[in-house]
Ligand SMILES: Nc1ncnc2c1ncn2[C@@H]1O[C@H](COP(=O)(O)OP(=O)(O)OP(=O)(O)O)[C@@H](O)[C@H]1O
């Protein structure tokens with residue numbers, strides 16, 4: 001059984017009389033432990049698809065099966081549970097809580113799965129360390145640079161040891177050096193902990209870290225092939 | 231699984247971020263709870279005072295006064311013409327089945343002298359049954375007897391105020407005082423009774439045998455004349471019967487024809503006081519109800535602010551949902567915020583209400599009583615207000631779609 005199975009997923013946004021077909025019948029299968037890069041021009045439906053994979057949004061038609069379960073059959077709280085312990089999500093726009101320290105932002109997913117306060121703190125500190133933000137635990141988002149905020153968002157996705165990490169342009173605000181550090185981290189998580197990673201990127205050198213590249217255009221998959229390692 | 235301590239922490243932080251707003255929202259509850267407590271305190275104080283007065287004048291008491299309330303269309307003050315006698319009193323006791331006891335009374339104001347002290351007070355000639363009729367007791371010494379009344383003995387029972395003013399530290403029992411220059415021996419002291427419903431000091435009085443008052447002090451227009459007759463009915467339910475029986479008996483005894491007005495008046499003090507007590511209770515309820523409206527308004531204030539807060543923090547709700555917050559995590563967060571607002575407001579309101587009622591009783595001179603029940607009621611009511619008015623905004627927040635909440639601008 002595949003980890004992720006997308007069966008003919010479409011997404012139609014209705015804006016008044018205008019209908020936007022953000023996704024047109026996307027079908028694909030992703031196995032456990034894979035490392036996938038999604039590429040494509042702006043507006044091609046990458047984020048829309050990623051939101052559906054992350055159980056944040058629902059498809060207009062089609063089915064999304066996670067570990068064999070049709071997510072359409074799950075209620076709000078069951079979906080919340082999946083977002084909490086199965087998926088680590090890095091948002092395109094970070095989505096950090098304002099007026100809240102980096103540490104507490106990273107702790108947030110743990111708040112909702114009954115881990116003790118002490119253990120929460122411990123795990124959050126470890127995750128922040130992994131993204132190179134040691135010593136910034138007490139900083140609020142406004143006191144951090146764009147790249148640092150992005151790394152807090154990545155730490156939050158790592159903190160609950162989820163088997164799947166979905167990252168929407170995780171290196172979009174990072175310099176080349178930090179970008180490659182983050183990508184090395186993803187590669188390590190993928191290799192050593194067998195974590196499935198799906199990330200969206202516009203840069204082919206970032207995509208090169210993955211093992212399979214899926215290309216979107218106007219809401220459709222136009223290309224899906226493994227990366228040839230040199 | 232809901233993490234209550236963390237949820238409480240989150241709610242407190244949100245309240246702290248908007249200190250001014252939280253304080254103003256609480257103010258609505260403070261005023262509401264304070265008003266409820268103060269109003270109930272005023273009402274409870276008033277009805278307590280009335281029931282104290284009811285028991286102080288004596289329970290189940292009727293008073294027969296001479297003179298009609300109206301005579302030939304002309305309103306005459308009751309008690310203007312003497313028409314009642316000692317015999318009337320005896321007949322009432324003997325012939326009215328609903329009557330327990332009677333005490334006739336002939337009184338006047340007189341100068342009392344003891345040693346070099348003097349005091350002016352009401353001297354009431356009556357019978358020993360007055361103690362039973364007025365629910366009064368002897369503190370020291372003893373009462374005079376029927377025998378004293380028969381033989382017009384010069385003995386006196388003193389009220390506490392008279393004792394205080396004439397004797398000070400000296401023991402009055404056995405001492406001789408002069409009333410209108412007639413020497414009387416003090417044989418007993420009445421227990422303290424306090425103020426009457428009309429605000430008179432009931433302890434400022436002297437009781438002497440009726441016949442002594444008639445023959446030695448005040449004189450009578452006709453033999454056996456008394457000013458009033460106090461009657462104690464057997465029960466509260468029997469008060470109306472007693473009133474009817476007395477009226478019938480006296481009309482017959484005074485030979486009043488069917489078309490003629492009474493030459494006496496029967497007053498039902500207990501009934502009057504009970505009516506007053508009843509209306510005070512209604513007033514208490516009304517005051518409380520009006521004050522509750524302000525509590526309700528305070529609650530709506532909380533709801534308003536919570537709705538604003540939910541809208542403002544839509545993105546925050548989206549983020550929390552995206553990382554796994556469940557329906558009740560979100561709901562509890564906002565309900566706890568609302569309840570915290572209302573409970574802190576409630577506690578401050580209780581303080582305000584209690585001190586407010588103190589101020590009222592100081593300024594207006596009203597007795598106010600803050601009952602523990604009203605505090606408990608106000609506190610739990612403010613908690614309920616928080617839950618009730620917090621629930622809708624919390625419910626609204628919990629129904630948001632995570633992706634829509636995240637995209638909210
Ligand atoms: N909430 C929405 N309402 C209406 N249309 C939407 C909404 N979200 C996305 N779209 C439309 O769906 C299409 C796909 O958008 P999406 O965000 O998935 O693009 P993307 O591939 O992630 O682009 P980028 O690389 O710029 O992030 C776009 O044409 C966009 O206008």
Ligand SMILES: [Mg+2]
Pocket residue numbers: 046047048092168
């Ligand atoms: Mg996008």
